[in-house]
Amino acid sequence: MPWDPDIFTGSDVLVTGGLGFIGSALARRLVELGAKVTLVDSLIPEYGGNLFNIHDIRDRVTVDLTDVRDAAAMSSLIKKRQFLFNLAGQTSHLDSMTDPMTDLNINAAAQLHILEACRLHNRDLKIVFASTRQVYGRPEYLPVDEKHPIDPVDVNGINKLAGEWYHLLYNDVYQIRACALRLTNTYGPGFRSSATGNSGEISISSPT
Numbered sequence: 715m716p717w718d719p720d721i722f723t724g725s726d727v728l729v730t731g732g733l734g735f736i737g738s739a740l741a742r743r744l745v746e747l748g749a750k751v752t753l754v755d756s757l758i759p760e761y762g763g764n765l766f767n768i769h770d771i772r773d774r775v776t777v778d779l780t781d782v783r784d785a786a787a788m789s790s791l792i793k794k795r796q797f798l799f800n801l802a803g804q805t806s807h808l809d810s811m812t813d814p815m816t817d818l819n820i821n822a823a824a825q826l827h828i829l830e831a832c833r834l835h836n837r838d839l840k841i842v843f844a845s846t847r848q849v850y851g852r853p854e855y856l857p858v859d860e861k862h863p864i865d866p867v868d869v870n871g872i873n874k875l876a877g878e879w880y881h882l883l884y885n886d887v888y889q890i891r892a893c894a895l896r897l898t899n900t901y902g903p904g905f906r907s908s909a910t911g912n913s914g915e916i917s918i919s920s921p922t
């Protein structure tokens with residue numbers, strides 16, 4: 715079914731991870747479409763968030779420096795919104811192996827808190843969750859499709875899978891409209907290279 719971009723005109727949209735690579739590009743597009751956009755981001759220094767990413771739309775969005783692990787704050791932010799693009803995440807596969815609890819708390823536990831807030835306060839919210847192609851692990855065939863076996867090879871892949879399935883469960887059980895996108899090697903302006911050694915992203919020369 716073709717999507718109608720007019721659904722965002724005048725709508726109240728929350729983007730977690732909104733100061734990151736994908737979140738800021740999405741925010742730019744939502745502003746163009748006439749949405750009222752609030753960006754939630756923790757700006758944890760070693761992560762991908764950066765105010766420069768929204769320098770050209772800074773006066774057209776609201777920025778809320780909140781950590782998605784703050785359940786009370788997220789509960790308040792979710793009320794009365796119409797759409798949630800849920801992109802905030804610990805994205806480093808390497809870091810997820812050396813600091814698995816942080817990855818668990820951001821990519822899984824915080825997601826459950828957000829969904830609980832939706833169940834209690836805003837069941838009409840429509841959610842898009844950013845999952846990852848990494849849930850498939852090493853490809854058994856190419857191109858990887860949705861029928862490919864799930865076989866995450868690191869803590870990040872397992873926690874993203876949990877985050878994804880929480881969203882799908884709340885969709886099925888509580889009819890909170892949610893979907894998950896298993897993003898693959900996203901790249902473009904503002905892309906954070908792995909020069910810092912903590913990105914863990916795959917080279918764009920080997921798309922899967």
Ligand SMILES: NC(=O)c1ccc[n+]([C@@H]2O[C@H](COP(=O)([O-])OP(=O)(O)OC[C@H]3O[C@@H](n4cnc5c(N)ncnc54)[C@H](O)[C@@H]3O)[C@@H](O)[C@H]2O)c1
Nearest residue numbers: 731733734735736756762763781782802803844846897900
């Ligand atoms: N870029 C890709 O190729 C790719 C591939 C697969 C999945 N994804 C997923 O898409 C989402 C966005 O990725 P990106 O490439 O834009 O990464 P990014 O690092 O540029 O953006 C993530 C944002 O989340 C914020 N964040 C992290 N922890 C937070 C917390 N606890 N509370 C609030 N904000 C927090 C960061 O500050 C950052 O701004 C992530 O969930 C990532 O796992 C991205």
